[in-house]
Amino acid sequence: MSINIKSIEAANRESRLNSITGYTGTVKDLVKKAQCGTLKNRERCFSQASNCSSGCAQGYLSSIVDAAIVNHGAIGCSADVIGETTGLKWGQNIRDWEKTNVKLINTNMTENSTVFGGKNKLREGIREAYRRFNPKAIFITTSCASAIIGDDVKAIADELEEEIKIPVVPVLCEGFRSKIWASGFDSAFHALLTRIVKSPRKKCPELINMIQFSGSGRKYITEILSNLGLVPQFGIPYSTIEQISRMSEAAATISVCGTLGSYFGNGLEQKYGVPYVKTIQPHGIKAMDSWLRELGKVVGKEKEVEDYIVKAKKEIKPELEDIRKKLKGKKAVVGMGPSFSHNYIRVLKELGIEVVWGISWHFDQHYDHGSVPESSIALSNRDKDIPISVCDGQNFEVLNLLNKIKPDLYISRHPGTTVWPTKMGIPSVMVADEYTAFGYRGIINFGYRIIDALENNSLAEELSKRIKFPYNPWWFKQDAFKFLEDEVK
Ligand code: SF4
Structure with a gap:
């Protein structure tokens, strides 16, 4: 086990899971090299904007119903609040809840705070979050600025915890810690695991922790588990601090996404003996069986x-x-986070579609339970090998590839990489809802959605006639991986 629950912070994915952001080859080669320990990251000598792990930590924790976030950083570090609030309201909407904004305060670190320290601003932010939101816990998410100047966030958290008598928990997730934004999920789960989850008061043999995002599939999962005499406890979004504190009482933990849930699942197993179900994620038929x-x-x-x-x-x-x-x-290209990408390649095959290229935004060489991701192994065990690449959302690579491959379809999970293929005229489907293609009924719905996208592509076609791309013709003639450097020996 690579989780250090005694530490205040989760180690980043690069050091804990040997995760990489640069690779091109095939899925069989990727898995073989990961299994025998010879897979090396390839850096880029040019790269465009990517995501920040702080946003992942903040976004995930800000959907806990009775918690507040204090983001200790420059105001720009809280720009994700717009997307986080939109996501929160979407989840509230499918639950018929009143719509609210995320409960978040940014400490507005300025040049002055980076020179003279931001401790007072942090104290003020925590007190204001407590006054304004009356939360059951406050999470302090750190930023590059607060980490570089070395503000002692833990000391301030301890001091204010004493004062306001609720957990005040540092979440060390500053962006420069990791190139892999999913490291932010681990930072968030580490804070929950070490400070919020309590020892079980009693064990509940019928209770299953279900780790997810927005949770549109709750009714279907409740129905499936009721056939097995089990009851799901959904988390972490839209849960209360009290519900999270009792997740140690469950009979098992299962996740809709390996990239998301493996830290918390393995951590609960390590700390409280709650078994983590280690398998491919439940999209499509074979995966649901497994x-x-x-x-x-x-x-x-x-x-x-x-x-x-x-x-x-x-x-x-x-x-x-x-x-x-x-x-x-039909031929498709897939671009998603690693667990989703390698699962959806299989889902599309089950629908009769050939995936001609798979892109994942990073690749974990192993999970915290030691195994190469189960979804990647399952894909590499198939007869037919698939060309794949790993890039941290670098659109210049994605568009270069799509321009050469010209697939019938592009499937992605992030709007930033779906909008550009649409502008190229390629029918594109964005899988925003994590329960798209979930299980037996989900794959049917997903199939209809793809048919719809293929049959009604006039928006993309019209856009492609009018859009000027930010890349000039020279770039489209180059190898898509021109800026990927050689492996470091
Ligand atoms: S990378 Fe650093 S400065 Fe940029 S948003 Fe993330 S924490 Fe803030």
């Missing part, structure tokens, strides 16, 4: 799982065959 079977094994419900799988597959068979006929022969 997800349920592994869960069944962990909680001793194998027979119930097999009965459910037979019934659920029978229900979707005719529609799935019809969708496959319509999508047969």
